[in-house]
Amino acid sequence: MILVTGATGTIGRYLVRALAETEAPFRALVRDARKGKELGCEFVVGDFDEPASMVSALRGVDRLLLNSGGALPVAGQQPMVRQQAGVIDAARAAGVSWVVKVSAWQPGSDSKLSVRAHWEIERYLKASGLRWASLQPTGYMQNFFTGEGGYTHSGALSGPYGAGRVAYIDAYDVATCAAVLLTGPLGVGETYALTGPEALTHEEIAAKLNIPFRDLTRQVAAEGLRAQGLPGWFVDGLLQLYAEMAAGSMSEVTTAVRDLTGRAPRTFDEFLANR
Numbered sequence: 001m002i003l004v005t006g007a008t009g010t011i012g013r014y015l016v017r018a019l020a021e022t023e024a025p026f027r028a029l030v031r032d033a034r035k036g037k038e039l040g041c042e043f044v045v046g047d048f049d050e051p052a053s054m055v056s057a058l059r060g061v062d063r064l065l066l067n068s069g070g071a072l073p074v075a076g077q078q079p080m081v082r083q084q085a086g087v088i089d090a091a092r093a094a095g096v097s098w099v100v101k102v103s104a105w106q107p108g109s110d111s112k113l114s115v116r117a118h119w120e121i122e123r124y125l126k127a128s129g130l131r132w133a134s135l136q137p138t139g140y141m142q143n144f145f146t147g148e149g150g151y152t153h154s155g156a157l158s159g160p161y162g163a164g165r166v167a168y169i170d171a172y173d174v175a176t177c178a179a180v181l182l183t184g185p186l187g188v189g190e191t192y193a194l195t196g197p198e199a200l201t202h203e204e205i206a207a208k209l210n211i212p213f214r215d216l217t218r219q220v221a222a223e224g225l226r227a228q229g230l231p232g233w234f235v236d237g238l239l240q241l242y243a244e245m246a247a248g249s250m251s252e253v254t255t256a257v258r259d260l261t262g263r264a265p266r267t268f269d270e271f272l273a274n275r
């Protein structure tokens, strides 16, 4: 039995559909039963912050998709580290044998914000004694519609992006890779750097979205972020991520999606056509 966590999120919704097309038995973890019913598959209600609910959710489970997000840091601490470490402990106690983790692009000890959190969780998972694989995707193409891609209320794509290229990936492809790993023999102890098939500038992306592109200076971007009420250390972290992106830190295109699934990842145009 596979347990899909983060099942109602960007990746999880695609993964539930991909697993439904296989013979593999699976259930989705949801915090809200109404969202579970909408998924149209077997589901169990649980919350990473309620350990007893995770003990129940993991009963009879041997394979786990470890994925969550959304919680904002409190006093510099990213709750995802405590939450996912707790789920790893519960999984080991439940007899889970195989964990596929949704991580982030090249997490390291000097990473910022949620990327740093993923580095810490990966370390914890690798030391747990469980068999694991890690998916390290670049930014999701979906970000441009969920708000994380720097959309402004005026409908322009704006941020301190410069002319740096980013090999954004469709979350559909991340989910397809996760489905392959969860249902097959591949990937034990492997890390997969997942990208789309092309690296685009944000000006090129804005053109595809048919909206204006505004390249902001670091100072203007910082003022805008602070005006949203974000704390200084968080703004600094975001600015560092932007600066790395502008310098091309996510411009590499890998073959990992094709290697795992046997087909090329979706282009930005294919992503838009399939929305």
Ligand SMILES: NC(=O)c1ccc[n+]([C@@H]2O[C@H](COP(=O)([O-])OP(=O)(O)OC[C@H]3O[C@@H](n4cnc5c(N)ncnc54)[C@H](OP(=O)(O)O)[C@@H]3O)[C@@H](O)[C@H]2O)c1
Pocket (backbone or CB within 6 Å): 005, 006, 007, 008, 009, 010, 011, 012, 030, 031, 032, 035, 046, 047, 048, 049, 067, 068, 069, 070, 071, 083, 102, 103, 104, 105, 114, 137, 138, 139, 140, 143, 148
């Ligand atoms: N966005 C990007 O460009 C990007 C790039 C690389 C990596 N990532 C990573 O990808 C991961 C998933 O991102 P996403 O965009 O799929 O996230 P998402 O759409 O916001 O979904 C997050 C999922 O986690 C669930 N969740 C949140 N808190 C939970 C808790 N306490 N207990 C149980 N479930 C909980 C949510 O359930 P509810 O429906 O109940 O809220 C939801 O299903 C994140 O870890 C993120 O850091 C994102």
